[in-house]
Amino acid sequence: MRDFQKKFNLMKKLILFVLLSFVMNYNLSYSQSDDSMESWNSYKTPGHVHEMLAKATGNWNITTKFWLTPGSDAFTSKGTSSAEMIMGGLFLKTSDKIEGMGNYRNGSAIIGYDNSAKVSQKIYIDDYGSGMLYMTGTWDEATKTVTYKGQMMDHDKDAYVDVSETMTFNGDTMILKAFRPDSKGNQFQYLEFVFTR
Incomplete structure (x- = not known):
């Protein structure tokens, strides 16, 4: 049972780490895509x-x-x-x-x-x-x-x-x-x- 509990806790930490990494990367890429969108709009708009x-x-x-x-x-x-x-x-x-x-x-x-x-x-x-x-x-x-x-x-x-x-x-x-x-x-x-x- 102890081995199972250890593995379960380790698995929870790993899942939490993956989820946090995903959320952080999503926020970072969303921020970058806003900058990219603004840059692209400037590029494609007649001046x-x-x-x-x-x-x-x-x-x-x-x-x-x-x-x-x-x-x-x-x-x-x-x-x-x-x-x-x-x-x-x-x-x-x-x-x-x-x-x-x-x-x-x-x-x-x-x-x-x-x-x-x-x-x-x-x-x-x-x-x-x-x-x-x-x-x-x-x-x-x-x-x-x-x-x-x-x-x-x-x-x-x-x-x-x-x-x-x-x-x-x-x-x-x-x-x-x-x-x-x-x-x-x-x-x-x-x-x-x-x-x-």
Whole structure:
């Protein structure tokens, strides 16, 4: 009987210990999940930069300039763009149609801002190539400008090269300037899009 009583008391203590451990872990994880929920809500809620992106929704006329080399004459063309916010106001989706050299180039971008990383992000595709351009950048509130950096394929070299873009938002005008390396590796502006509505 004594052995049974000892085992029974030991079992009660063990069960009590397991229950207390469970309760303490539950409370700790519940507290952490509250913090996680708050963090996640902040991550998924459109903020100030998303509001700036939303101002770009609508239809735009585009005037473009394209330079093959530094100092060369620019090729000019015209086009249209439509932009809409998607995914609950977190991303701006654009669809562009640019006339050039007797045909049209169709392109599309998804532009967003990562609330946690505090970084602007952009993915661009068009029917002039099978690759995707992915860029990240910083938002300058004073100038209403995003400066992006990324890499794109240089078809002459069959290698990726560093590129950058600036996108300035100014009410009914947006200006995109794109830069890439010349044959000597020096960055130059090779593209300009002026959006007006």
